Each structure stands twice: as structure tokens, then as C-alpha cells.
Amino acid sequence: MDLQLTGKTAVVTGASRGIGLATVGALIGEGVTVVAAARTITPELKETGAIAVSADLSTPDGPARLVERALAELGDLDILVNNVGGGDSGEGQTGGFLAFTEEQWQQTFDLNFLAAVRTSRAALPSLVRRRGALVSVSSNSARVPHAGPVPYTTAKAALTAFGKALAEEFGPRGVRVNTVSPGPVRTAMWESPDGYGAELARSMGVTREQLLEQIPAAMGMTTGRLVEPAEVAAVVAFLASPLAASTSGADFLIDGGAVKTA
Numbered sequence: 001m002d003l004q005l006t007g008k009t010a011v012v013t014g015a016s017r018g019i020g021l022a023t024v025g026a027l028i029g030e031g032v033t034v035v036a037a038a039r040t041i042t043p044e045l046k047e048t049g050a051i052a053v054s055a056d057l058s059t060p061d062g063p064a065r066l067v068e069r070a071l072a073e074l075g076d077l078d079i080l081v082n083n084v085g086g087g088d089s090g091e092g093q094t095g096g097f098l099a100f101t102e103e104q105w106q107q108t109f110d111l112n113f114l115a116a117v118r119t120s121r122a123a124l125p126s127l128v129r130r131r132g133a134l135v136s137v138s139s140n141s142a143r144v145p146h147a148g149p150v151p152y153t154t155a156k157a158a159l160t161a162f163g164k165a166l167a168e169e170f171g172p173r174g175v176r177v178n179t180v181s182p183g184p185v186r187t188a189m190w191e192s193p194d195g196y197g198a199e200l201a202r203s204m205g206v207t208r209e210q211l212l213e214q215i216p217a218a219m220g221m222t223t224g225r226l227v228e229p230a231e232v233a234a235v236v237a238f239l240a241s242p243l244a245a246s247t248s249g250a251d252f253l254i255d256g257g258a259v260k261t262a
């Protein structure tokens with residue numbers, strides 16, 4: 001299916017690996033010119049042919065600087081993908097509410113929520129000019145807040161709500177806004193032997209391998225495996241495309257059917 005994206009321009013954040021890297025690949029494959037932002041530029045990102053920009057998006061002015069650079073490279077913007085998140089702040093923590101410090105809440109919200117708010121604020125005037133599309137990568141744990149560290153799940157719930165609010169305000173100005181909410185994806189956080197998956201497993205008294213084996217069944221996933229980054233990227237690319245012209249204000253679960261509630 002031709003997504004009718006040839007010649008469009010995009011910014012993708014958190015693009016050096018995982019879902020962001022897969023999204024860059026999907027968009028470039030559809031003929032989009034992409035500015036891809038990450039803290040560290042990886043060889044894999046360079047190979048995609050994206051314009052790779054090094055940026056710290058958890059700072060107050062990092063997102064605006066990124067968008068300024070993107071506009072200088074691309075002219076106007078058709079697509080913004082707010083993917084950055086997770087990583088080394090709240091998602092890497094385990095324990096109940098009282099285990100988290102004020103600083104951890106701040107770091108988690110900076111990376112998982114405010115980075116998207118700030119990037120969207122900087123990009124929206126251009127997206128309005130181009131009647132573009134904005135997609136943010138939330139998480140299925142936003143729908144079941146007990147399913148992960150509470151700063152992370154709360155930040156993702158805020159991100160999903162932010163998407164709906166933007167859709168309502170900017171729909172009349174021609175910009176569509178949606179979120180995707182993946183379950184556990186085959187990415188560094190699940191693949192690294194000492195990543196978040198391992199930490200989470202330890203807190204539950206099992207090894208990472210035991211936890212990974214349990215995840216599909218425990219979460220009731222109908223696919224019986226981790227979600228592939230390309231499966232998230234495909235939905236993001238569709239939502240960014242004119243084929244999704246009637247879709248705005250929606251949140252798409254990509255979790256093999258794990259979360260059953262609306």
C-alpha cells in the first residue's frame with residue numbers, strides 16, 4: 001500500500017535505536033525526508049539516510065533548538081513523531097510510589113512528557129501551515145498504571161491525554177494528533193541483560209529470562225511474543241499518512257491484545 005508520503009518532511013525524536021530507529025526507517029522507506037534526533041548518533045541511524053541531529057530533549061530548551069534546526073534543514077514540517085522516552089529515568093526504577101524521589105519524578109516527566117510538550121509547542125506552527133500530523137509514542141501501561149513504575153506510567157498517561165487535547169484544539173486548524181501505546185517491545189530495555197527488564201525481574205524475585213518467558217502469558221498477549229519495533233513503526237507511519245485523514249484524537253494499543261479495557 002502506498003502511504004502517499006513521498007516528498008513529506010518529518011522529525012522523529014529518540015531515533016538512534018528501538019522504536020524510533022524503526023520509525024525513521026519506515027518513513028524514509030515511504031519517501032519522507034527525516035530529521036532524526038537522539039542523544040547519541042549511532043551507525044545504524046546514519047545508515048538510514050536521515051539527517052541525524054544530536055540533542056538532549058530532556059532539557060527546557062533542547063526541543064526548541066531541535067525544531068529550529070529541523071526547520072532550517074527541511075523548510076516546513078509535515079510530521080512530528082514524539083518518540084523519545086523511557087530509558088534511564090523513571091522507567092528504570094522499580095518499587096512502589098514511596099520508592100521514588102522528587103528528582104526521579106522530574107526526570108521521568110522531563111523525558112516522557114515535557115519533551116513531547118516542548119517539541120510539539122515548537123513544531124505546531126509549522127504543522128499548522130502544512131496541515132500535518134503529530135504522533136506520540138505512549139505506552140499501554142498508561143491504561144493500567146499499576147503495570148510499571150508510577151512516575152513512568154503517570155507520565156505516559158499525561159502524554160496520551162495531551163494528544164487528545166491537542167487533537168481537539170488543532171483539528172480545526174488541519175493538524176491530526178494521535179498516540180500509539182505499545183506493550184513490551186523487542187528493544188534495548190528488554191534485550192539488555194542488565195537493563196530495565198533485568199531490574200524489574202530482580203524486584204520480582206525471578207531472572208530476566210524467566211520474566212520474559214512469563215510476559216506474554218502473564219499479560220494475556222494474543223501474539224505470545226514481544227512486539228517488534230517495526231510493528232509499532234508501521235502504525236506510526238500509517239497515522240502520519242493521508243490515508244489516516246479521518247483519524248485524530250485516537251490512542252492505538254499495540255500490545256498483542258494485552259490491555260482489554262477501552
Ligand SMILES: NC(=O)c1ccc[n+]([C@@H]2O[C@H](COP(=O)([O-])OP(=O)(O)OC[C@H]3O[C@@H](n4cnc5c(N)ncnc54)[C@H](O)[C@@H]3O)[C@@H](O)[C@H]2O)c1
Binds near residue numbers: 016037083188
Ligand atoms: N520498549 C518498550 O517495550 C516500550 C513499550 C512501551 C512504550 N515504549 C516507549 O517507546 C518509546 C521508545 O522506546 P524504546 O524502547 O524504543 O527506546 P530506547 O531506549 O531503545 O531508545 C531511546 C531513544 O531515545 C534517545 N534518548 C534518550 N534520552 C534522550 C534525551 N534526553 N534526549 C534525546 N534523545 C534521548 C536515545 O538516544 C534513543 O535513541 C519511549 O517513549 C518508550 O517509553 C517502549
